[in-house]
Amino acid sequence: MRKEKLGGDTYRYEIESSLAASRFRPGQFVIIRITEKGERIPLTIAGVDPQKGTVTLIVQALGKSTKDLAETNEGDAIEDCVGPLGNPSEIAKYGRVVCIGGGTGIACIFPIIEALADAGNEVISIIGARTGSLLFLEDEIGSLSKEIYVTTDDGSRGQRGFVTDALCTVLKRYDSGGIQRVMAIGPPLMMKAVADATRPYAVKTVVSLNTIMVDGTGMCGACRVYVDGEMKFACIDGPEFDAHKVNFEDLISRLTMFEKKEKIACTQCRQERKD
Amino acid sequence: MPAGKEGLMLEIGGKRVQMAEQPADERRKNFRSVPLGYTVEEAMVEAQRCIQCEYAPCERHCPVRMKLKAIIRKIATGKFRDAFLIAKQDNPIPAIAGLVCPQEDQCEGVCPLACHGQGINIGKLEAFIAQWAMDNNVKEEFHIADKPARVAVIGSGPAGISCAVDLRRYGYGVTVFEALHMAGGVLQYGIPAFRLPKDIVDYEISYLEEIGAEVRLNHIVGQNITFEELRREYDAIFIGTGAGAPQFLGIEGERLKGVYSANEFLIRANLMKAYLFPEYDTPIICGDRVGVIGAGNVAMDVARCAVRLGAGEVFILYRRTRKESPAREEEVQHGLEEGIIFVELVSPVRVLGGDDGWVKAIELQRMRLGEPDKSGRPRPVKIEGSEFTMDLDTVVESLGTQPNRLFLDKLPQLDKTEWGTIKVDDTLRTNLDGIYAGGDAIRGNATVILALGDGRKAARSIHEFIAAKNK
Numbered sequence: 001m002r003k004e005k006l007g008g009d010t011y012r013y014e015i016e017s018s019l020a021a022s023r024f025r026p027g028q029f030v031i032i033r034i035t036e037k038g039e040r041i042p043l044t045i046a047g048v049d050p051q052k053g054t055v056t057l058i059v060q061a062l063g064k065s066t067k068d069l070a071e072t073n074e075g076d077a078i079e080d081c082v083g084p085l086g087n088p089s090e091i092a093k094y095g096r097v098v099c100i101g102g103g104t105g106i107a108c109i110f111p112i113i114e115a116l117a118d119a120g121n122e123v124i125s126i127i128g129a130r131t132g133s134l135l136f137l138e139d140e141i142g143s144l145s146k147e148i149y150v151t152t153d154d155g156s157r158g159q160r161g162f163v164t165d166a167l168c169t170v171l172k173r174y175d176s177g178g179i180q181r182v183m184a185i186g187p188p189l190m191m192k193a194v195a196d197a198t199r200p201y202a203v204k205t206v207v208s209l210n211t212i213m214v215d216g217t218g219m220c221g222a223c224r225v226y227v228d229g230e231m232k233f234a235c236i237d238g239p240e241f242d243a244h245k246v247n248f249e250d251l252i253s254r255l256t257m258f259e260k261k262e263k264i265a266c267t268q269c270r271q272e273r274k275d
Numbered sequence: 276m277p278a279g280k281e282g283l284m285l286e287i288g289g290k291r292v293q294m295a296e297q298p299a300d301e302r303r304k305n306f307r308s309v310p311l312g313y314t315v316e317e318a319m320v321e322a323q324r325c326i327q328c329e330y331a332p333c334e335r336h337c338p339v340r341m342k343l344k345a346i347i348r349k350i351a352t353g354k355f356r357d358a359f360l361i362a363k364q365d366n367p368i369p370a371i372a373g374l375v376c377p378q379e380d381q382c383e384g385v386c387p388l389a390c391h392g393q394g395i396n397i398g399k400l401e402a403f404i405a406q407w408a409m410d411n412n413v414k415e416e417f418h419i420a421d422k423p424a425r426v427a428v429i430g431s432g433p434a435g436i437s438c439a440v441d442l443r444r445y446g447y448g449v450t451v452f453e454a455l456h457m458a459g460g461v462l463q464y465g466i467p468a469f470r471l472p473k474d475i476v477d478y479e480i481s482y483l484e485e486i487g488a489e490v491r492l493n494h495i496v497g498q499n500i501t502f503e504e505l506r507r508e509y510d511a512i513f514i515g516t517g518a519g520a521p522q523f524l525g526i527e528g529e530r531l532k533g534v535y536s537a538n539e540f541l542i543r544a545n546l547m548k549a550y551l552f553p554e555y556d557t558p559i560i561c562g563d564r565v566g567v568i569g570a571g572n573v574a575m576d577v578a579r580c581a582v583r584l585g586a587g588e589v590f591i592l593y594r595r596t597r598k599e600s601p602a603r604e605e606e607v608q609h610g611l612e613e614g615i616i617f618v619e620l621v622s623p624v625r626v627l628g629g630d631d632g633w634v635k636a637i638e639l640q641r642m643r644l645g646e647p648d649k650s651g652r653p654r655p656v657k658i659e660g661s662e663f664t665m666d667l668d669t670v671v672e673s674l675g676t677q678p679n680r681l682f683l684d685k686l687p688q689l690d691k692t693e694w695g696t697i698k699v700d701d702t703l704r705t706n707l708d709g710i711y712a713g714g715d716a717i718r719g720n721a722t723v724i725l726a727l728g729d730g731r732k733a734a735r736s737i738h739e740f741i742a743a744k745n746k
Binding site: 019020023033035037038039040064065079080081082083084085214215217218219220221222224226231236247250253254256257258260261262264265268 | 454455456464492493494495498499500519520521523525530532533535536538539542543546547548551552553554555556557558559560632679680681
């Protein structure tokens, strides 16, 4: 495993997993387990190197497991990495496409931008983060895009505001019919805001849902989401869904199911490390 | 008194020797095995009660036709090694079958002594010799004459394990593909440790590797490795993918926090060891009042896990009565001893939640028993206007499972039944040449022992298929 700090508590990891690396298509994810006692955490793949047999993950250390991951060292091994999981993004020549990445979602959208540009689309990219130090891949994404908008909540880099502010500008400029598809990956609230922004323009909008998962193979139903009133499993039916049909309230509520336990896990492990 | 074939005077009749168990009060607090195992003396006394009847109905009612009469005779005379080796001839994992088989419907149910309620405790004897073999490091040894042909086994549950063991005996190269990070399938993720200690599962998997089968974890056929690749690389394939997809009622409120499928609850508790949180990272939130919808063996497993996870009250919500429950009597009894409560003749209408998005209660409708349905059990009929609510903070839906879509959706060319299971002929061959299937993938929700039987049968069919091809 290789590890590199990107800024704040966000790191880039290169993990050896030849199976996942050789079969990856944009939009897919892996499930990793850091230790033998670790939980299975789903992470969207930010890129692969099939020659080296590695997958790249960009992860912010937020919960117990992602903090454990951040404490590993270059050269360490994690318990396991299974993938690629989920369905790949639908890639076709749509015309003009807007791709939005928020936070670590920037990493997740990157391979999709690559594939869409490759397929001959005109890509307009919008990337945003809380602050400038949490932005990355700006140059790489810029070189693949016809236009790139950068936003930060605090205005420390790019335009001050949210990705949706930039999106509104773009939507207004091209109006209905000028944009064939919008693709967004980021925090659930951001994806909901994107869906709300594009709805009046009736632009097909796709989001990638990172729900709670356990097995990731359709066995547990923890990742169930409601799309157009119908129950879907993010792991095997998704992770990408039509943003205008996703019930974001349920999604956001269900994501907090284990919040209290997460806190216990975090406090406990910090305590142990002090001891 | 009849004389046994080996000149031993057999003790007939007498009382069934019950296996010692962890007291209910104690086991409510842990995930350790409930049965504590026979002592050598207890096993011998129990085995000596067998009348060695000529027709041995026990053997005829065993799905894998174990030579039970001979096994019991050997135990009666203290020849445990022999007993174990005879058991292994027909059942690659006697330790597991002894613990989880529904013996009361099979061997033990037809024992001539059963009419007095004192049938031979065959399951526990089987578990005893398997444990004895494990403790004394006695293993079945056989010479494997390696053949060049290779077979892929998809799934490392009971069907896959038994198929793989037999294929190795025939001499074929075997690769077992497992989607999860641990092998064992339902034995690992589904059946709780207090019913099937996980060291037994690990032991059987390591035996499989010892005899030369390769187990590839984290390989999801149809997802990160294609079925076509397997067809190209292997001479035959066995599909033992089980029935792992959960079913939901589709009622209002099941999107609330605190609602689980039985599979999620059990996977967290068993496979991920959430009962050891925070030593293990995976959390589970089990409330104080838990409602389990359904009354099968899986529902009992969920309810008994919930008790051990600290729930105050655990209710089995069932639309029929306890008498019609498809669960094994032993599981129901164990559950009742541990304090689970049967709420009979109720059907869930909707789950009610608070502003915080968590489950608060369930609305139930009372039922009455009507005419028998196709299964022969009385059909539950709704009583209009009988709705009432019951406060709950956790709801687990245990409604049975279906074959996993992830695998089957990607194989439209494989014939399926109207229930979504894989269609096979008498030899367990599917409509595709060289592809065989067994276990829950063809049966829906069945038992470990039927899966074991299928695995063996499919191995024999695969052997015949490869032999014919090479002629």
